Amino acid sequence: DAGVIQSPRHEVTEMGQEVTLRCKPISGHDYLFWYRQTMMRGLELLIYFNNNVPIDDSGMPEDRFSAKMPNASFSTLKIQPSEPRDSAVYFCASTRWWGSGNTIYFGEGSWLTVV
């Protein structure tokens, strides 16, 4: 099985530009997560979806961030406008179900640099 697929792997953009990160979860996984990782704050959960519906977006930093999941095989995380403090690695992850026994599978991450 293919794992969680993210794109782009690396992106460098200028402050103020829109950034769109994409994710394809593992087929059959009902839950999709977006995490952000920085040296200062570690691994932070931004938002997660169950069956394409956003369940908890309390980790989304501010209105500049938005996430969508139009179907079971695709999700986007958008930052508009981007700022230098948004520079981080953004991981998408998925799991089959929620609860004891689940394993979360991470994509390889999208490395974002905002200059």
Next chain:
Amino acid sequence: GQQVMQIPQYQHVQEGEDFTTYCNSSTTLSNIQWYKQRPGGHPVFLIQLVKSGEVKKQKRLTFQFGEAKKNSSLHITATQTTDVGTYFCAGLDNYGQNFVFGPGTRLSVLP
């Protein structure tokens, strides 16, 4: 809210030495998972512990879940350079609602 802490934050060991990282939760956990992230890589699932006092082994790695299900440890015997990376614990609360990652312990192994 639920908080998960790990100590130490960093650990430098000589190859062949043992290593232990500890994970502590502010609330009782339903289960705890351990992940390893190599430098430049992504977190990869290692193991899950569910039962109070559970101990599991994977080759040189020993995982333990505390009796009160609020803490856990990962012990590596005779570290190798391939063990380099950051080890995260992650816990699911008893309500099955919150799954929180600890800050991780970064392990360096000197050859």
